Amino acid sequence: MTGSKLRFWLCDVTLILSICLPLFFWRVGATPFYDKQEAREALVVWEINHTGNWILPLRNGDEIPAKPPLFHWLGALVSKSINRVDELTTRFPSALLATLGVLLTYLAGATLWGRSAGLVSALVLSSSHEWLQAAVAARVDMTLTFVMLCAFLFFLYLYRTGGGRKKALILGLLLGLATLAKGPLGFVVPCLTVLVFLWARRDLPFLKKLHPLAVISAWFIVAGSWYALALWQGGKNFLLIVIRENFSTVLGQEAGHPHLFYWYIPVLFQNMAPWSFFLLSIGAFIYYRHRMAEEAVLYIVVWFGTVFIFFSAFTQKRTVYIAPLYPALALLIGAWWQNLKDESLSSPPLFLARLAGYLNAVLFFLFSGMLFFQVINPDLIKHIYPFLRPKDQAQLQVVANLFTEHRLAVLFWSVLCGLGGIFLMLAVRKSAWGPIIGCTTALNVASLFFVQNFNLYVAREYSFKSFTEHALRVVDDAPLFFYRSGDYGVIFYAHRHIPQYRQPLGGKEIPFYLLFWENEWKDTLDKEGLSLEYASESADRQIPERGRLLLVRVKKAEALGNNFESDP
Template sequence: MLNREEFFKTDSPSLIILVLFTLAMFFLSLGGRDFWAPDEGEYAQISQEMIESGDWIIPRLNGIPSAQKPPFFNWAAAAFSLPAGRVTEVTARLPSAIMGMIGVLATYWLGKGLFGRRTGFLSALILATSPIYLHQARWVQVDMVYSAFVYLTLACFYHGYLNDAKRGKYFLLGALLMSLGTLTKGPAAIVLPGSTILIFLILKRRLREFLTRDLLLCLLVCILIVSPWYLAVYLRVGANFVWELIIRHNLYMFFETWSHKRPFYYYLINLPWEFFPWIVFLPAAILNTLANDKERDQRLFLFAWFIGMFCFFSLSEAKQAKYLLPLFPSIALIVGRFWDDILSDRQSLSYKNGLLLPAVFLAVVMVFGSAAAAWVVNNKYPEFLKTSLPLGTLFALSGAAVFIMALFRLKRELFATIVVSLLLIASYLTIIINPEINHYKTAKPFCEETVKIAKDKPLGIYGIFLHQMGPYVFYTGRKLKIFDDEGEVVGFFNTQERVFCIMRDTYFNSFKDKYNGPVYSLSSASIGHRKVHLVSNQP
């Protein structure tokens, strides 16, 4: 299929396959597990409170205004939940899944503009099968949604860059998408694509050419779309909320973070895992790109995108794997172009150096990695051995198939083997592994037991921080009284009325030792790596 020119004469065949593929990758069993910490329960509960209160301006968690992120993601999740009248595991994940699909299609569209339809198609498949992309397309967080807006913004810019006649329209559409990204995660949706475009135009020595009325119109569009919400929250809850939203969760996180602080080289270690298995082809793909002087503009644009964002994120004090998501299409396109050249016999490197050695290395990692993983599971997590063995076998067989295809120069079959193997592995994880892990990660059964015991009596929570609290608020369906210190819990328990409090194990043990009155643990559960108790002052 991939070598038939007629397949790529129109967009329809590629788009149909990409839509079907992403439906299988991102939408299969989307509600097959409960909300997990961190963040999933938080975003779901904020959306639920929007529906219940009718207030879609101020995001609230447990009735308290939440300045973590702007509200676009919650608007989308709440809108999808309106027909049912309540947020569910499916409706909360739909924004990420849908934008994951759109991000893949945007990569195809950009790849088509950069190199042609086949490169766009291959690059889109590479992006869709990257571990971090798959994870975020199935997770209740803002990162997939805002990253897709970044992709679309850059795609609009490059198509406008190529097309003088439609430049204004493309740039205007890009400004609209960038504004929606800003309403999803804040100024990063402007800084990231804006810096990429700036670096590219400076390298091309064409910056002055693009400083036109179109740029001013784009800025005006951004201001008109973004400012009404910021103005509304300023008028409703004051300047502190806006300060925390823009300054504390952006500038402070960049320069002097209070969480996720990691060394500057963190992403050098992290990126290979999040772009596996395609990372093994990236060095050859970069060399292949550098050797092609006929595609200088494309090379500059992708390198400005990748290197600029990678350096930006590496300089930031706060680092998480998902932060790199906005740059992934750039390396997917570099590797996709390499595979297109391989399939067309246009590559600058020899078959041995360009494809055989990376593929053999990948096969060895997959075969021996599956054996090592089986040993670890058997020794540390024996309860998962039965369900993980088929996954390890599939991984090892995929590695063996990769080795055979590479050895016999079956290039199209090699690419298809990798893609299909990743689809099967992702499906097994979704259908079999995740429900098993869900028993250990979910707070839902504990919360349902809490509701049965506590009924309508006062219920508090202590020792569980705000970004971990979402599942407890969501699954109890209660507004919980939040305690910041032990003294507040003592005051809560010093009453003749029966009261209840959800506590982390370490906080419960400390409180039990210091409190003079009776303390009873009526229910407990291990949720992730934390043990929690339902505690009461009466049996």
């Protein structure tokens, strides 16, 4: 590589990091856990650090984790390196892998189509809302996405270089790590993508060069070793968890987050906006491309389509499940941009690109107007309440209050989007595609930065962190139980196990404390011997009907009478 090329690459990497580091890392440890998902995974990291069990750490001392441990291992390594387990140490792996994923996408795009294609791919991916959401969450999804990204790209490299046994072993290793990230789908989805691609290329004989036995052997050693040890520790209960997590809750009646087959179509457009406006132009670019047989473009289209259709086929759906297709879409946008830059795009895709550019500008105009009118009329947002669930109404009201408290910041955001919309309109008229990409990236990054800051305030509003810290000062070393249903966030911030209360304690353990949800407290008729000590300031975010969380002191062993005996 010449000195000038190296300088350009360093400039690109610097630009990419200047986006990723503030978005993914800034104040990532300052936002408290306020939903069950992050705290649930963070508790497993806590158990690893406090029990030394790296195979099957039991959440709260008795609950087998539903997810394999790769993310938890990474979080535990970070936690041990600084000798604490908190929001920063459990979110750091996701932020780091998200950044590496963007850099890897840049490298792939630059290698396949040129430096500009790689840079645009990286800018699109790093400024996508869904990628950011996964990057700042203490969850397994970004770990799975990154390892699958490595597997997808490594197979393309393997295919272009003619295969080989050593490369097959590396591919098997990556598939094993993907399985340790979130289960068998980490193996199934990449393999399905490979088969569809080879079928489309009419090159199924390449499977022999892929050395499937070597791939499967490496995968089995990496993933199977943990599953065998976990089965040895967890026995039948672990096996039932694996079956339920990978089959019954995904395909059957027990499936959570059930949605229709086409649910991911609007989700993708929403979470990829405003880049999603260019999808029609990209589709036309692929359709009219005479070199569609080029393995790189075809493979990435197959990668995108396989992930999308695979997860659409399941009953259980969440927006983050399709995160592995975002790098593929970003790479397609990079390839499309390279053709725009080289002025080799035919008329239909070019017309659609212009149309998307104008829609992009209009989007920022509309968003600017919405922010402006919300600033001058804080009650404006209430007009959409009738169309929302009570849970969403409460959260939207919190956001509206934040907008009122930070009017100057919101006004600045509004002006920025408005001026950006004007600039985009002028740039589209002149077909200045470079400034269009740059301005869209800047506006998107700025908007995501504002959203991240407001999310911090929302988290503090709903988190039980301050409640738990105060409750622990009251409880001290006395026994503490959940009356019925618990909360992962409370357990995490308590830094101790909090079991569910099952039966009356002996007199030697009086007094002790119970954590009630407000609706449980209201339904408790016999309150003799009970003392309400403290209540949280906010209600439960995910189940508002439960109300606030209450700390109750039990002063007599016979308190509540038979109420405890009827607990589930």
